[in-house]
Amino acid sequence: MTTQEKLMTVEEFESQYIGLPYELVEGVVVEIMPPGIEHGGIARRTGARMGDFVDAHHLGEVVVESGFRLSNITMRAPDVWFISKAKLDAMNDRRRFGAFAPDLAVEVISPDDRANEVQAKVQMFLDAGTAIVWVMYPALRQVFVHRSDHTVRVFSDADTLDGGDLLPGFQVAVADLFPPPDNKQE
Amino acid sequence: MTTQEKLMTVEEFEARYQGQPYELVEGRIVEVSPTVSKHGKITGRVAHHLWLYLDENPIGDIFGAEAGFRLAPDTVRAPDAAFVGDAKLELEEDEDKYFPFPPDLAVEVVSPGDRADDIQAKINLYIKAGTPLLWVMYSKPPYVAVYELGKPMRTVAIDGVLDGGDVLPGLQLAVAKLYPPARKRTRKS
Numbered sequence: 001m002t003t004q005e006k007l008m009t010v011e012e013f014e015s016q017y018i019g020l021p022y023e024l025v026e027g028v029v030v031e032i033m034p035p036g037i038e039h040g041g042i043a044r045r046t047g048a049r050m051g052d053f054v055d056a057h058h059l060g061e062v063v064v065e066s067g068f069r070l071s072n073i074t075m076r077a078p079d080v081w082f083i084s085k086a087k088l089d090a091m092n093d094r095r096r097f098g099a100f101a102p103d104l105a106v107e108v109i110s111p112d113d114r115a116n117e118v119q120a121k122v123q124m125f126l127d128a129g130t131a132i133v134w135v136m137y138p139a140l141r142q143v144f145v146h147r148s149d150h151t152v153r154v155f156s157d158a159d160t161l162d163g164g165d166l167l168p169g170f171q172v173a174v175a176d177l178f179p180p181p182d183n184k185q186e
Numbered sequence: 187m188t189t190q191e192k193l194m195t196v197e198e199f200e201a202r203y204q205g206q207p208y209e210l211v212e213g214r215i216v217e218v219s220p221t222v223s224k225h226g227k228i229t230g231r232v233a234h235h236l237w238l239y240l241d242e243n244p245i246g247d248i249f250g251a252e253a254g255f256r257l258a259p260d261t262v263r264a265p266d267a268a269f270v271g272d273a274k275l276e277l278e279e280d281e282d283k284y285f286p287f288p289p290d291l292a293v294e295v296v297s298p299g300d301r302a303d304d305i306q307a308k309i310n311l312y313i314k315a316g317t318p319l320l321w322v323m324y325s326k327p328p329y330v331a332v333y334e335l336g337k338p339m340r341t342v343a344i345d346g347v348l349d350g351g352d353v354l355p356g357l358q359l360a361v362a363k364l365y366p367p368a369r370k371r372t373r374k375s
Contacts, residue, residue, distance in 0.1 A: 109302050109303060109306075111301065111303060112301065113301065113302040113303070114298065114299065114300060114301060114302060115296045115300045115301065115302040115304070115305035115306075115324065116296050116297075116298060116300070116324050116325055116326045117302075117326075118302040119296075119324040119329055119331075120324070120326055120327055123327065123329060123341075123343075137302070137303060137306050139303045139307070140303070140306055140307060140310065142306070142310075144306075146341075150340050150341045150342070150343075151338045151339065151340045152331070152338065152339040152340060152341065153338055153339070154339065
């Protein structure tokens with residue numbers, strides 16, 4: 001297509017679409033499909049464990065599916081994300097989208113997710129200032145931890161994840177984030 | 187599904203499917219379809235630059251997407267481009283069979299339709315097989331994920347440089363040279 005459509009800003013998007021299942025990606029409104037059970041369970045476990053830790057230590061806020069502003073024309077909603085207390089305190093209105101990139105973002109891979117798009121999303125977060133991105137692959141029971149220094153580490157079922165300097169003392173076994181083996185589909 | 191399908195070994199696969207557009211992935215036959223234009227442009231550029239290096243440093247051979255490598259007793263994959271050093275080539279006993287080892291460098295170019303799960307599973311197979319160096323080339327935006335045996339994985343952006351490491355000593359390859367220049371026509375939405 002060569003016609004140039006009008007690109008939407010985050011402000012316009014927020015006034016029309018907040019609370020609805022959409023993201024704004026480079027000025028274009030993109031629908032988000034509700035994820036499947038496996039995806040939701042993994043996001044829930046991850047959010048719960050990280051959230052309990054962050055609440056107990058007053059480190060900030062862990063949210064699920066909330067939107068944040070990546071640029072003037074991009075609003076994304078990672079499955080789970082953490083934002084530090086300092087950034088949270090700098091936001092005027094918490095009923096609105098996050099004004100800053102999260103410190104840590106978690107994306108759970110769905111079967112239809114395309115490899116190029118996942119990679120693009122990770123880079124978008126890192127470029128916007130996110131320090132750590134966890135990409136969780138349910139089919140492989142692996143978590144890829146991308147950092148802003150462009151290194152990536154792979155954590156498998158037997159490994160333990162931590163939150164680095166962002167969440168000092170936080171540890172969670174990879175196996176505890178994916179469905180227990182007896183839930184697993186044969 | 188609870189029915190157990192019969193899984194194939196590399197030997198069975200080789201006997202029945204050799205020369206046909208398939209790979210064997212953990213015992214299952216997977217069809218390989220012709221790639222889209224951009225994919226081909228990237229693959230061509232990678233092979234070209236690897237050949238330029240080999241012309242100066244004749245230490246092995248470059249292979250295109252058709253060469254099959256045995257990554258496990260139940261897995262044969264054909265990377266988009268591959269380098270095998272002379273030491274490993276000497277281990278090969280029968281040129282009419284798949285290479286019985288992983289390449290020293292495997293290059294996989296990600297196509298728009300490639301699922302994230304499948305690409306990651308493919309990467310796992312190369313790593314498990316002990317591939318010394320793997321470049322996974324994403325195209326939108328251009329990024330190369332570098333998996334070097336025994337080192338942390340890292341990503342290199344369009345303004346970065348790929349290093350041949352121990353596999354292709356001295357090779358310094360600007361990522362920008364491996365991707366076709368951006369199209370000048372109006373960006374599609």
